[in-house]
Structures are given as structure tokens and as C-alpha cells.
Amino acid sequence: MTPEEYADELERExxxxxxxxxxxxxxxxxxxxxxxxxxxxxxxxxxxxxxxETAALAAAVLNRLKEDEA
Incomplete structure (x- = not known):
């Protein structure tokens, strides 16, 4: 697997x-x-x-954490 293929696979995941x-x-x-x-x-x-506003902030933080974790 080339580095480009690996990077593409990580992006898909x-x-x-x-x-x-x-x-x-x-x-x-x-x-x-x-x-x-x-x-x-x-x-x-x-x-x-x-x-x-608190509920929206909590959802935004959790979505951002999930994206950073991925």
C-alpha cells in the first residue's frame, strides 16, 4: 500500500x-x-x-470531540 493509498483509506474511515x-x-x-x-x-x-443555548453548545462540543477522535 502506497502512502497515498493509506492516506485515502484513513480519510474514508x-x-x-x-x-x-x-x-x-x-x-x-x-x-x-x-x-x-x-x-x-x-x-x-x-x-x-x-x-x-447550553444544549446546542453541548451537542457542538460532542460532535467536535467525535470528529477529532476519528
Missing amino acids: LQARNDRARYIVREEHGEHHLMRRNGAGQAWGITRYINP
Whole structure:
């Protein structure tokens, strides 16, 4: 495997990991739920916030950490 092929394979793996799951925020009943959504569109709650800005910040941080980890 050449260095270019290896770099391409790493990039594909990075994209696959980032496409799988995302952290999102949904508003329900006046609360803002931080949820993890998988590639199939299924989502489950992690925690809830009263302040929408805090929920959005938490989702952004978790998504960024996930991207850096990949």
C-alpha cells in the first residue's frame, strides 16, 4: 500500500465514522433534549436542558470531540 493509498483509506474511515452518529438537540414540552442520532435516523436521549443555548453548545462540543477522535 502506497502512502497515498493509506492516506485515502484513513480519510474514508474518518468520513465513515463521522457519518454514523451525530449529536442533535430536539425541543419537546419546553425542554431541550440532547440526543444521539445514528446513521439510520434513530435517536435516543442523553440528557435534557432548559436553556437551548447550553444544549446546542453541548451537542457542538460532542460532535467536535467525535470528529477529532476519528
